[in-house]
Amino acid sequence: MIPRLVLLAALIAAIAATAQPAAPPSPEKQRMTALGIEHKTARALYDHFKKEANGGQALTWRTVPDWTGIWTREASPFFWDPDQASPTALPTAKLTPEHERLLREKLDKVAKGIEFDPLSNCEPAGMPRWLVEPFLKEFVVTPQEVWLINEMQNEVRRVYTDGRDHPSEADAYPLWEGDSIGFWDGDKLVVHTSQMRAGQYQRIQPFYTEQVETVEIWQRTDDATMVVHVWAFDPPALAEPWYTRQVYKRLSNDDASLRIRYWNCGENQNNVVEKTETGTSDFSNFTFTQKDDQ
Amino acid sequence: MKTILGLVLCSAVVFAAPAFAHHSAVMFDDQKEVTVKGTIKEFQYTNPHSWLLVDVKNDDGTVTTWGFEAEGPSTLTRAGIRKSDFTPGTEITITGNPMRDGRPAAAWVKATRGDGKEFNPRAGFAIK
Numbered sequence: 001m002i003p004r005l006v007l008l009a010a011l012i013a014a015i016a017a018t019a020q021p022a023a024p025p026s027p028e029k030q031r032m033t034a035l036g037i038e039h040k041t042a043r044a045l046y047d048h049f050k051k052e053a054n055g056g057q058a059l060t061w062r063t064v065p066d067w068t069g070i071w072t073r074e075a076s077p078f079f080w081d082p083d084q085a086s087p088t089a090l091p092t093a094k095l096t097p098e099h100e101r102l103l104r105e106k107l108d109k110v111a112k113g114i115e116f117d118p119l120s121n122c123e124p125a126g127m128p129r130w131l132v133e134p135f136l137k138e139f140v141v142t143p144q145e146v147w148l149i150n151e152m153q154n155e156v157r158r159v160y161t162d163g164r165d166h167p168s169e170a171d172a173y174p175l176w177e178g179d180s181i182g183f184w185d186g187d188k189l190v191v192h193t194s195q196m197r198a199g200q201y202q203r204i205q206p207f208y209t210e211q212v213e214t215v216e217i218w219q220r221t222d223d224a225t226m227v228v229h230v231w232a233f234d235p236p237a238l239a240e241p242w243y244t245r246q247v248y249k250r251l252s253n254d255d256a257s258l259r260i261r262y263w264n265c266g267e268n269q270n271n272v273v274e275k276t277e278t279g280t281s282d283f284s285n286f287t288f289t290q291k292d293d294q
Numbered sequence: 295m296k297t298i299l300g301l302v303l304c305s306a307v308v309f310a311a312p313a314f315a316h317h318s319a320v321m322f323d324d325q326k327e328v329t330v331k332g333t334i335k336e337f338q339y340t341n342p343h344s345w346l347l348v349d350v351k352n353d354d355g356t357v358t359t360w361g362f363e364a365e366g367p368s369t370l371t372r373a374g375i376r377k378s379d380f381t382p383g384t385e386i387t388i389t390g391n392p393m394r395d396g397r398p399a400a401a402w403v404k405a406t407r408g409d410g411k412e413f414n415p416r417a418g419f420a421i422k
Contacts, residue, residue: 074421077315115318134315134419136368151368152315152342203318249421257371261341265316268340270361273317281318286399288335288347288359 036241042213056183122265316342362402373418
């Protein structure tokens with residue numbers, strides 16, 4: 001599927017003004033959302049899964065699952081929830097009134113051509129936005145840790161599966177990728193992430209606060225498919241946990257031409273994008289224009 | 295020869311608009327397309343975005359260098375576009391969504407090299 005960024009003002013204006021989620025969630029999605037609501041916090045949901053798995057099973061080098069290859073997200077990167085198939089629909093999250101206001105304010109600016117993404121400052125996407133960034137991903141499993149690698153900005157999430165817990169609350173501080181712990185339940189990796197920085201799920205998606213926490217269940221369901229069930233909890237922003245089903249596809253790479261390289265956001269000065277006085281995005285400099293050449 | 299071949303309104307391009315992940319595409323007018331014919335000056339095959347620089351001869355004999363922005367090397371690789379496809383001096387006809395402010399740059403939509411081979415950088419998001 002080809003990701004499509006639709007900036008047509010009329011469409012975005014329609015989002016900001018009137019749109020609502022088009023279709024009711026599937027029974028499966030309702031069940032997963034209810035599970036999140038029942039457990040109230042991300043940690044409680046994670047502990048529930050861990051109890052169901054009798055604490056989980058430690059991996060050995062003999063039992064490490066094969067998650068090799070180069071992967072990419074199946075859905076449009078511009079929607080957090082793959083179920084949001086249309087840019088004329090609002091995101092599927094149930095937001096608090098304050099964060100619904102913030103979202104509509106953002107969409108209204110986009111409709112007016114005012115849009116700036118902090119990624120233009122070479123900031124990482126960070127978690128949970130990490131999950132929906134486009135381009136390439138790699139998943140490296142070891143008995144003690146899982147490394148979830150995003151090509152863009154070289155963002156690596158380290159999920160500790162060696163039994164450790166998060167740092168104490170007194171020692172916690174906001175991190176781009178948060179702090180992730182996990183366990184294995186058969187071939188499923190269950191992850192709890194906390195200590196994330198505030199951000200946005202994507203450009204035309206809601207904001208999240210430093211209180212956001214996630215629970216993920218990763219499972220390779222066939223040779224080319226990785227399914228990740230994700231619950232986001234964020235009481236200041238989300239009126240209820242936001243459950244989504246993310247899918248990554250393994251890319252064919254028969255000629256081995258696809259390789260994840262170091263990503264230097266600042267290596268080409270023609271890509272310097274600045275925030276203008278009106279708050280929108282513009283290139284700050286070109287070296288190839290006639291004016292500059294003179 | 296008039297080498298700026300056209301600047302047209304094109305509503306059909308809306309759903310093929312660029313997916314620029316590192317920055318908003320708001321500086322480009324995705325309702326318009328510009329097509330120019332020229333020769334490759336340089337292919338900046340880089341992250342976060344690649345730029346294909348094309349020298350275009352104007353009616354008065356002067357030359358304007360146009361820049362066409364696309365995604366970085368991995369996405370272009372998935373689209374079958376290698377750095378070696380556009381060596382300096384190669385003839386090219388290239389189409390993009392132009393800058394709103396009139397600077398000679400565009401979001402690269404498609405290109406045809408002098409030997410007739412066609413390139414679609416946006417095909418790099420297809421899953422295969």
